[in-house]
Amino acid sequence: MRKSFPAEDLARDGRFRRARTEDRFEDPRNQFLPPGRRAGKLTPERPDAAHAARQMMHGIFVGEIQALEGAGRTVWDFDDDQAPFALKLDMARQCWDEARHTEISVKLGEWMGTEVGEFAETAFLYQAACNPDPVLRLTGVNRALEGLAIDVFNTMREFGQACGDPVLSFCEDWMLADEVTHVKMGSDWLRRLTEHDPERRERALEFQRVVDKLFSFRGFRGEAEDSPIQLARTFRRMAGFGDAEIDTIAADAEADSEEEGWRAPVG
């Protein structure tokens, strides 16, 4: 088995449909809103709430698969001298967590009335897990990607509460707990691995910022009242994010949204 596994080779069964990230971003159906306007916070009052929630649930599902695959590759791709044993243990633990999230997401999707393959899958989450530097990979996955997961799960948890759906809010709350743990792992490892290498830490944080900007989907994730995915400040703080970092993510998302308006849904 090769070290380093490209996103285009990710193995899926016949139900899945792969879309190129650029096609997803350029899909005209995702561009009907003018700059500075978004679909709005996910609430039961939105006319398309049921469809949007199912689409987001499917996006979570494929995101969990890719997070599982990314953590697994980190376990395999790096030799012991590149990645300490304790880091690999954390990544193995993350594999189990993401496998569980995949199972939860399948069942939640069925509960919400969607099915595997109803929406297309892009591989840009996994692509963040392909960096050849373990520190950059960990920062991209465990701080940017898993940070996004915190925001998404908190949004869905609140949506479940607002809908009076105890199954949805219960499951999202459990997954949220795991994601806080994963982000904290990323924060801790970033600090430990770059303790004596500030230049590498800076590179890692810059990579995280690039990934975070991508994951903000031009304001789809942000702090504006009408951002469909809300930035979860409290849980991010628990996971080791500083207020300045969260401010930067919020500011970047807002600036980006003013540029071209909402485009890409999760998935």
Place this chain on the structure above:
Amino acid sequence: MADPSAPRSPFAPWDRRELPGLFTVEESARRVGHYAWIEMRLFEALGGWVATVPELDVKTTLGRHCYHHAWHAELWHKRLPELREMRPERLIQAPNAALEAFVAALTEPEGRDLTIEKLVGVYRVLAPRKIAAYTYHLAATSQITDAPTIRSLGFILDDETTDWREGEMLLQSLIETDEEVARAARRQAELEVLITRAGGIAGPGSLGDNPPSKSSSSASTVGAAS
């Protein structure tokens, strides 16, 4: 209630544990080092394979089992300093080149159409060998002096047998045709040859020495590091 001042044995009447065991501290540590090595190689491989298998149930099972073996490796890592090995990495190694060759062959398949080959290697060849070696260690070591190893072996064997069963059930559900039966059998035979050459996960003597033949002397093995 019995008289609280009456003397009692430190061993309850039903506690039949015995002091003698086959392993010295050094022998137990040597084996534990090999166990740590194979658990590490296995959890790495399972993690790597997750992205390569299209079957969703296999994908999530490999993710779960990956952590089980990582945890086993961690338990063995922690046990080594307690067995007077202050540089655990010295003992965390394959017992011989033959086991390294086995692991290289085990982890070689990558294609999305090779799930049977991947699972056969883990669940029909390696897992039974691990269960056998761990069970032997459990039976052979001193039940009192090596109790911390025995406790870890109990947790690990519980995982191993559960995971083995799950892996075997996955295989039975994937193998549907005569050709697939043949593929699985071929793969199993290829890897059995390699692990047999290695002598098992702890090298020759993974399951102890062969019992003495009738013509050999009847020297006791108690206390010997076999």
